[in-house]
Each structure stands twice: as structure tokens, then as C-alpha cells.
Amino acid sequence: MTPSHSPRALPPRRLLAVAAAIALFGGPAQAHAAPARMHAKAATDEGVPSCPLGAFHCAPRPENFAMCHPNALLEFYDPTLPRDPTQRETSDTDVHATHVDSSNQAVYRLSGNVRIARADQLLRADRVDYNDTTTDYDAQGNVRYQEAGELLSADRLRGNNQASHGVADNVRYQLLQSRGNGTAARGELLDAQHSRYNQVTYSTCDVGHHLWEVRAKDLKIDKANGRGTARNATMRFANVPFLYLPWFSFPIDHRRQSGFLYPTFGGSSRSGTMFSIPYYLNLAPNYDATLEPRIYTQRGTVLAGEFRYLFPGTAGQLNAEYLPNDHGQDTENSTPTQGRDRWLLKYSDYTHLIGPWSFGTSINRTSDRNYLRDFGNDLYTSAIGTLGSSAYVSGGGNWWNASFGADSYQNVDPYLPDTVVQYKRWPRATLGLDLPINRWLEFGANTEAVAFRKDDVIEGKRLDLYPYLAADFQGAAWFVRPKLAYRYTAYQLDGDYQRYGYAGLLGGTDVSPFDRRSPSRALPIASLDTGLIFDRSTSLFGTSYTQTLEPRLYYLYVPYRNQNDLPLFDTTRMSFDYWQLFSPNQFSGADRQMNANNLTGALTTRLLDDNGVERLSASFGQIRYFAPQRVQLPNSNTTTAAPTDWTRSDYVAQLDIQLNDRWRLNSAYQWSPNTRQTDLGTLGLQRRIGTDGIFNFSYRYRRDLVEQYDSSIVYPVSERWRLLGRWVYSVRDRRTVEALAGVEYDSCCVAVRVVGRHYVVAASPFTDQGRTNNAVMFELVFKGLGAFNGQTEAVLRRGILGYQ
Structure with a gap:
């Protein structure tokens, strides 16, 4: 035949x-x-799209087998x-x-x-x-x-x-269904979904070129459940054995499976060397858990766990850590921890209740102020000073939104007293309205009722009513937006309020004590926002654009009200920037409402490409004051700061340029004609290098506060190698705030990252500028299996803008 x-x-x-x-x-x-002849499925994966320039959060890169060779087995x-x-x-x-x-x-x-x-x-x-x-x-x-x-x-x-x-x-x-492959002395096909191999190897690397592999006496493949189970297994890298497991279960596809995750190693000067082996529990399709015992050589054993759930109408996550009888040495601050039980709790939940109503909560608590310092990973410890917790019932519709709940805060900075933590808002209710009357007129309101709680300072309740009428008249090249509002704020102070004054709120000697239990403030707020929009066709470097010219005038009138008898619960002065030119209040919160008789003049020009994408934006503006700025915040020495009689605000300029997808520049500059000094200057430059490289440079200056240079880079040396770096230098402190250097190696089936970091631990305001610390992390990724110490990628994405 x-x-x-x-x-x-x-x-x-x-x-x-x-x-x-x-x-x-x-x-x-x-x-x-x-x-x-064809490539393995994973080897045909398309390249990952580059993260857009200017994006603060870039998605992690999925496993990429593009560098793998065509699999010889696939020839038949x-x-x-x-x-x-x-x-x-x-x-x-x-x-x-x-x-x-x-x-x-x-x-x-x-x-x-x-x-x-x-x-x-x-x-x-x-x-x-x-x-x-x-x-x-x-x-x-x-x-x-x-x-x-x-x-x-x-x-x-x-x-x-x-x-x-x-x-x-x-x-x-x-x-x-994956790149899993290997050799065996003997193989047994049990049925369509199960097979077994003896004296076997397993890897996702190229056939015949296993940079890493599992060698086992016995291996069972369960394609129905997406799982491989090996006995008497040895993990090898570059043909060198480094881990023996009598029993080893691993995924052969992307389905979730219960089993041990890879161990994590770390270390710090505060807690010693850390070692953990997480175990993942795939309890059900809609909920799972991870158990993670950790051993700290200087402190003991931490029992940690995570539980996640997703049900119809509700989703949440619980993380908990517990260390019994900490036997580590106390740190240099005043909070003793030796011999204490220490813990961390984080819980978040969102639940739909009925109709437009839902319940959301976020609980974050620790046993003491040193916990995050002692047990945070040194590679990415961030200067978290406060942990916030909240729980709210909220709802909304086409013209309304409302919420009722509470906010609480915990000080987790070992160098600062508890008095610096903001007030608890317990409880707090809000109501927002935005009701159209006709096509150009609307009625709205922002309403808040809140009780402020805090030990050893004045406490009380506050009601803030902020109704308004707003109109919007506009055409293709113009707009006129008048707005008339009325703000009423009333307080009910608790207890012996007369003991406290402004300085007491700031931790100093009490000055000008409060003399009314129920102070209030009421005033109108009127504004008129107008602008024109001109456009023309133009070209730049051979590319056609539409250029706009947008002059804008914003007038604001708020009569002066003496607010010296009102407490400060949640109000601070906001940083002055371009958007403050058009803001009805320079203070956050409701405890202070600025007085104003101001006229803002601003001019903006833009370049739009043929797709309507903004490629250039330049703005310039200033406020003209027709009345002194009489409403000020108190300081530690006097009841209130002196009014300002400036006739002009800072000159404010902004420039953002992104003529193509390879580079982006943004800058801001503020110069004060009153002090004849620069108040603010920022410059940011981002440049893409190849398809997976990026360079960032920024300069930040704010008078009497900060002056820093910040540069970072991901430099692709070749298809396989990338260099990583970041350097942050403080001119005011004359020191390096952070320095990071690392290298990445990527191949068909293995990725390696080595990252070192030198950084300043949060400084004590009562001692010096802060101690420095060093950390090194090594990460080895076995594609198709997972990663050892798989945390550096998230760290680098947070630290290097545009990292993928």
C-alpha cells in the first residue's frame, strides 16, 4: 500500500x-x-506595548518567550x-x-x-x-x-x-498548552489527560538547551488540572543543583493551583535575615488564601496570611501578620518592642447593598509605630507616617451623591509624636447635588457634617453648607461661566473648649483661647470665568498641527469674615500652582475660606496633531489682588499670621511638550514680584530608549523647602541585558537621598535581576537628617514556574517612571 x-x-x-x-x-x-515547522505557542507572543510616556503606573510585562528557538519536536x-x-x-x-x-x-x-x-x-x-x-x-x-x-x-x-x-x-x-518539555527514560500514556514519566527532566527552555530544569525520579502530568507533580526532584540552574524537594508540585499552564510558592530571602539591620516559604490555597474559583510563615533571625517567627474573596456584589481582601514575643533589640526611639506581641492588619472590602448604595471599608492597623520600619522590605520601604482606616456607606445617581461613615488614623512614624496625626472624622456625612435646571443653568450643593476626635486637643463638630447656582454659556470659540455660591460653616465645640487655643492645635503654648462654643461663618462667593479659543493651521518640523490661542479671565469675589475664633480641624494652605489661579479657596478643608477681590489673567496655547492629540501646551498667568489677603492660618507664636497686602500673585508658567512618542518634557516656573525670588521651579524629561528602555530626569525646587535632582534609567544593552539606575540628590542637605543600581538579564526561559539600593531612612526632626541603609535583592525568574524573591519588578515600576 x-x-x-x-x-x-x-x-x-x-x-x-x-x-x-x-x-x-x-x-x-x-x-x-x-x-x-512552527514555533511553540509562547514563542509567538507579540511584544508588549510600551507604557505611554508620562504614565505613573505601567502594567508588568507578561512572560515573553520570543527569544526561544523553534522547538525541534514541533517539526512533526x-x-x-x-x-x-x-x-x-x-x-x-x-x-x-x-x-x-x-x-x-x-x-x-x-x-x-x-x-x-x-x-x-x-x-x-x-x-x-x-x-x-x-x-x-x-x-x-x-x-x-x-x-x-x-x-x-x-x-x-x-x-x-x-x-x-x-x-x-x-x-x-x-x-x-505550555512550553514544558523534557526527556525521560520511560514514559507512560495513561489516558487523554494524564501521563507519567520516570527518570525525567522538565523545563520551559529550548529543547536540548535547558538553562534551568527539574530532574525527578517520577513525574506525573495532569493536563485536566494543569498540574505537574514530581517526586525526589532537584532544581538545577546552569546544570548546578541548588534545591532538593522530596515532593514538588508546579503549574503547567496559567490556572491557579494550590501549592508552595517560591521562598523569599531578605534582610535588614533592624530584623536580621528573613526567610519565608508561602503556601497558596486555591480554595474555590472565587476565593483563595496564602499562608506565609517568616523567620527573622533577630526577632523570631512571623505568621502571615492573605485571604481574598469575590462573591456577587462583594469583593475584599484580608492581610494579617503576627509576631509573638519579639526578642529583637529595641530601636533608638522611645517605643519599646522587645518582648511584646506585634501585629499588622489590613482589610479592604466593597459590597453592593441595595439600589445605588454600597459599602466600602479599608482598615489598616499595626501594634506599634515601629512595625513598618522593622518588618518592611529594605528594598522598597517607603516613608509612611500615617495609616488611614475608613468605612463608608455611599451612593449616587445622575444628579446626587451621598456618603456616611468614619475615618481614623494611626501614627506609624517612630520619630514623630502622636499629636501630629490628623483628627479622626467620626462620623462624617456628605451630600452632593448637581441638578440641571435647563440647558445652561444648574443648581448644586456640597454639604458635609463631621465630628472631629483627637486626644488632648480641642474636639468638636462641624457643618459645612455650600449651595451654588452656576451657568454655562458657550459657543465654538468662547465661554462665559458665572457662578454664585453661599457658604455657611457652623461648629459645636466639645468639653472645656476654653482650655485650648490656636497654638495648642500645633503642639505649642496655648494662645488666644476659644471663647465661643458655637462659632460660625457665613459668606457669599461669586465668580466669573470667561475665555476665548482661537485656532489656526500651522506646521513644525514638517508636521502639520492645529494651534490654539486661549486667553482666559477669572474674577473671584469673597467678602472678608474674621475667622480667628474658628478651630483648625482639617485645613491647611494648598501649594500655589497654575490651578490655584482659578480656585475659589487657597485652603483645603472648610475651616478657612479666603477673602478675595481678585482677577486672574491667563493665556494658553496648544498644538494638536491631526488626530486631536495634544502635543504641546504652554500656559502663563497671574492673579491681580484688589484687596489684602486677610484670612491667614495661625502659627506657633501668634494668633494668626499677618495679612498680606500684595497686589499681585506669583507669575506662573507651565510648558508640556510631547511632539512624538519618543520623548516628553514638562516644566513649571513661579516667580514672585513681591519678594523678587523664584518660589517654584520644576523640570521633567522623559526619553524612550529603543522599545523597552527609558530615561528620566527631573529637577524640583520650592523655596525654603526642597531642591532635588532625580534621574533614572533603564538602558537596554542588548536583547538580553538591561542596566537599571536611579539617583536622587538633595541640594539643601548636600547628600544623596537614594541611589539604586541594578542589572537585568532575560533569555528564553530565565530572567535574572540584581538590584542594590542606598537610601536615607526617614529622618528624626529632633536629631539629625536621618540614617542611611543599604539593601541588595536578587531575583531569579523561571519562566513558566515563577520567581524566587519575585518583588523587585514592582519596586522598579514604582521607582523608575515608565519601567516595564
Whole structure:
């Protein structure tokens, strides 16, 4: 028989024998296709799109197998075979062979390019023998087998039809749902979803070039559950064994599975060396948990865990850590921790209640102010001074929104007293309205009722009512937006309020004590916002743009009210910037409302490309004061700061440029005509290097507060190597605030990151500028399995703008 003949050319008895033989094999493939050379599925993944310039959060890069070579096993892969094993019982068998020998009435011998296909199964060999009496079969010589989830080549494949399995010698295998591949002395095909191998290797690297692999005495592949289980397993990297596991379970696809995650190593001068082995529990499709015991050589054992859930209408996450009997040494601050039980709790939840109403909560608490310093990872410890917790019922519709709940705060800065923590807002209710009256007029209101709680300072309740009428008249090239508002703020002070004054709020000596239990403030607020929009066609560097010219005038009138008898619960002066030119209040919160008789003049020009994308924006503006700024905040020495009689605000300028997708520049500058000094200057430059590199440079200056240079880079040396770096220098302190350097190596199946960091620990305001610390982290990523110390990528994405 030649391969071009139909199966009908075989005698009926021989066809039956071959059909019985093919029923032994399990797994998907497809018939009637000339196998074509193809890459493994993961090797054809498209490149990850670059993160847009200026984005603060870039998505992590998925595993990329683009550098892998075409898999040699896939040269006999037939992509046309069906992928449904359930079709086997009802499918015909397609047999091709050069010769058929039936001289032995019990054994039929097919030879010469034997090809046997049924449903998802395909067997090729130089020779196949089948025993009609015992249903044994034996395939020898260049054996190649394909099923829905796996490819296999062997010197020999034999089995039994009635037992529904086959055994292969000297095996090479490839999983089709992943890049998992390896060799084995012996392989056993149990059914369409299960197989077993002895003296086996497993890796996602190129066949024959395993930079990492698992070597095991026994390996079971469960394609139905997406899991591999190895016994007496050794992990090897560059052919060097580094980890032995008597039992090892790992994923063979992207489905969640219970099992141990990779260990994490770390260390700090405060807690010593840290080691942890997390265990993941895939409890159900909609909830899971992770248990993570950690050992700190200087403090003891921390029991940590995470629980996540997702139900109809609700989702949440609970994280908890507990250290019994801390045996570490106390740090230099005044809060003792040695011998104490220490803990951390974080809980967040969102639940839909009924109709437009939902409940959201976020609880964050620690046992003491030193916890985050002692147990934070040194590579990414951030200067968190306060932990906030909140719980709110909220709702909203087309013209309203409302909320009711509470906010609480905990001081977690070991260098600052608890008096610096903001007031608890317990409880707090808000109501917002935005009701259209007609197409150009609307009525709105911002309302808040809140009780402020804090130990050893004045406490009280506050009601803030802020109704307004706003109109919006506009055309294609102009707009006029008048707004008339009325603000009423009333207080009910608690307890012996007369003990406290402004300085008491700031921790100093009490001055000018409060003399009214129920002070209040009422005043109107009127504004008129107008502007014109001109545009024209222009070109720059050979590219066509639409240029706009947008003059804008904003007038604000707020009469003066003496507010010296009002407490300060949650109000501070906001930093002056371009948007403050058009703000009705320079203070956050409701405890102070600025007086104003101001006129802002501003001018903006933009360049828009043919797709409407803004490529350049330049703005310039200033406020003209027709009345002194009489409403001021108190300080530690006097009841209130002196009014300012400036007639002009700072000149404010902004410039943002992104003429293409390779680079971006943004800057801001403020100069005071009153002090004849620069109050603020910022410059930011971002430049993309290749497809996966980035360079950032920024300069930040605010008079009497900060002057820093900040530069960072991800430099692709080659397809495999990238250099990482960041340097932050404080001119005022004459020191390096942070320095980070690292290197990344990426290959077909392994990624390596080594990152070192030198940084300033949060400074004590009562001692010096702060201590420095050093940290080094090593991360080894085995693609398809996971990562050891898999935390540096998130750190780098936070520290280097545009990192992926």
C-alpha cells in the first residue's frame, strides 16, 4: 500500500486490526495535514506595548518567550487535527503505510512511513505490529505521537488496547498548552489527560538547551488540572543543583493551583535575615488564601496570611501578620518592642447593598509605630507616617451623591509624636447635588457634617453648607461661566473648649483661647470665568498641527469674615500652582475660606496633531489682588499670621511638550514680584530608549523647602541585558537621598535581576537628617514556574517612571 491509497484498499480484517491498535493512544491531534515547522505557542507572543510616556503606573510585562528557538519536536506537529478527545469513539481511523504483512494470522505488521490517525490522535513510526488476539501493539523506529495536549517522540512505543495505555522508551516530550518539555527514560500514556514519566527532566527552555530544569525520579502530568507533580526532584540552574524537594508540585499552564510558592530571602539591620516559604490555597474559583510563615533571625517567627474573596456584589481582601514575643533589640526611639506581641492588619472590602448604595471599608492597623520600619522590605520601604482606616456607606445617581461613615488614623512614624496625626472624622456625612435646571443653568450643593476626635486637643463638630447656582454659556470659540455660591460653616465645640487655643492645635503654648462654643461663618462667593479659543493651521518640523490661542479671565469675589475664633480641624494652605489661579479657596478643608477681590489673567496655547492629540501646551498667568489677603492660618507664636497686602500673585508658567512618542518634557516656573525670588521651579524629561528602555530626569525646587535632582534609567544593552539606575540628590542637605543600581538579564526561559539600593531612612526632626541603609535583592525568574524573591519588578515600576 502506498500513502496515497484510500483506507478502503486494506482488507476489512486488517482495517479492523489497525482500528483496534489506534484506540490505545490518548491525546489530541488532527488528521490529513502535512506537518509544518512552527514555533511553540509562547514563542509567538507579540511584544508588549510600551507604557505611554508620562504614565505613573505601567502594567508588568507578561512572560515573553520570543527569544526561544523553534522547538525541534514541533517539526512533526499537525495543526489540523481536532482537539477534542471525546470524538475518538465515533471517529474513523485513517491508516497509511508503504507495506502491510499479514503472513502471521495473529500479528499484522505495517511498515514504511506508517501514519495512523483517529480524531485527536496521530501516530507515526517506521513499523507498527498489532496482535489481534491479545490486542498488544508495538511501534518501533522514529516513533512520533501527537494528541491534544502533548507531543512525544520515542525509540519504541508499546501497549495494550484493553488496558488503554502505552509505554514508551527513551522519550522526548512537549506539552502543547505550555512550553514544558523534557526527556525521560520511560514514559507512560495513561489516558487523554494524564501521563507519567520516570527518570525525567522538565523545563520551559529550548529543547536540548535547558538553562534551568527539574530532574525527578517520577513525574506525573495532569493536563485536566494543569498540574505537574514530581517526586525526589532537584532544581538545577546552569546544570548546578541548588534545591532538593522530596515532593514538588508546579503549574503547567496559567490556572491557579494550590501549592508552595517560591521562598523569599531578605534582610535588614533592624530584623536580621528573613526567610519565608508561602503556601497558596486555591480554595474555590472565587476565593483563595496564602499562608506565609517568616523567620527573622533577630526577632523570631512571623505568621502571615492573605485571604481574598469575590462573591456577587462583594469583593475584599484580608492581610494579617503576627509576631509573638519579639526578642529583637529595641530601636533608638522611645517605643519599646522587645518582648511584646506585634501585629499588622489590613482589610479592604466593597459590597453592593441595595439600589445605588454600597459599602466600602479599608482598615489598616499595626501594634506599634515601629512595625513598618522593622518588618518592611529594605528594598522598597517607603516613608509612611500615617495609616488611614475608613468605612463608608455611599451612593449616587445622575444628579446626587451621598456618603456616611468614619475615618481614623494611626501614627506609624517612630520619630514623630502622636499629636501630629490628623483628627479622626467620626462620623462624617456628605451630600452632593448637581441638578440641571435647563440647558445652561444648574443648581448644586456640597454639604458635609463631621465630628472631629483627637486626644488632648480641642474636639468638636462641624457643618459645612455650600449651595451654588452656576451657568454655562458657550459657543465654538468662547465661554462665559458665572457662578454664585453661599457658604455657611457652623461648629459645636466639645468639653472645656476654653482650655485650648490656636497654638495648642500645633503642639505649642496655648494662645488666644476659644471663647465661643458655637462659632460660625457665613459668606457669599461669586465668580466669573470667561475665555476665548482661537485656532489656526500651522506646521513644525514638517508636521502639520492645529494651534490654539486661549486667553482666559477669572474674577473671584469673597467678602472678608474674621475667622480667628474658628478651630483648625482639617485645613491647611494648598501649594500655589497654575490651578490655584482659578480656585475659589487657597485652603483645603472648610475651616478657612479666603477673602478675595481678585482677577486672574491667563493665556494658553496648544498644538494638536491631526488626530486631536495634544502635543504641546504652554500656559502663563497671574492673579491681580484688589484687596489684602486677610484670612491667614495661625502659627506657633501668634494668633494668626499677618495679612498680606500684595497686589499681585506669583507669575506662573507651565510648558508640556510631547511632539512624538519618543520623548516628553514638562516644566513649571513661579516667580514672585513681591519678594523678587523664584518660589517654584520644576523640570521633567522623559526619553524612550529603543522599545523597552527609558530615561528620566527631573529637577524640583520650592523655596525654603526642597531642591532635588532625580534621574533614572533603564538602558537596554542588548536583547538580553538591561542596566537599571536611579539617583536622587538633595541640594539643601548636600547628600544623596537614594541611589539604586541594578542589572537585568532575560533569555528564553530565565530572567535574572540584581538590584542594590542606598537610601536615607526617614529622618528624626529632633536629631539629625536621618540614617542611611543599604539593601541588595536578587531575583531569579523561571519562566513558566515563577520567581524566587519575585518583588523587585514592582519596586522598579514604582521607582523608575515608565519601567516595564
